[in-house]
Amino acid sequence: MTSAREQLIQELNRTPDFVVQEVLDFLLFIKTRLKQRTEEKQVDSSDQSPGLPPFLQFVEEISAQVPREEWEKLPKDLSKNVDHYLYGSPKEEE
Template structure:
């Protein structure tokens, strides 16, 4: 494969000569960046921020069920005792104040 002329000084990282080329990489990036107009420099900065965020470790998020369990655990037992046990069957009564159904 033939490299583009602008890539002629970049050596693939699998070769022994890669270490010196990798050391020069920040300077090469900076030199090219300084040649860009400020609007394109901002785009490069946005892209670098995106890459940094994409590859940073993300905290594990809790499932909806874990969140529900945590919130339910905060409800005192006496509150649970006041909850209706027939809420699903008598939902019209509790939501719309309709008369209770015969069980």
């Protein structure tokens, strides 16, 4: 029994050059697509922490770049009174 590779080589030997060129172009195209898909999967799997959606992963990466001392300078009620700190709206009391 001959392998697919051997059979392909036998067929290529009996095929006109213009058809061989088309087959070669197609093979190179398929190999390029396969390589791109493999690279995309590797990037996707290495970029994300397990269980985190891409946006939260992005937030985590950005927040890791800010030193702890800077986080401590933020007001403790920032999330509750963000409009006050951004636009000067009255503060919500606790």
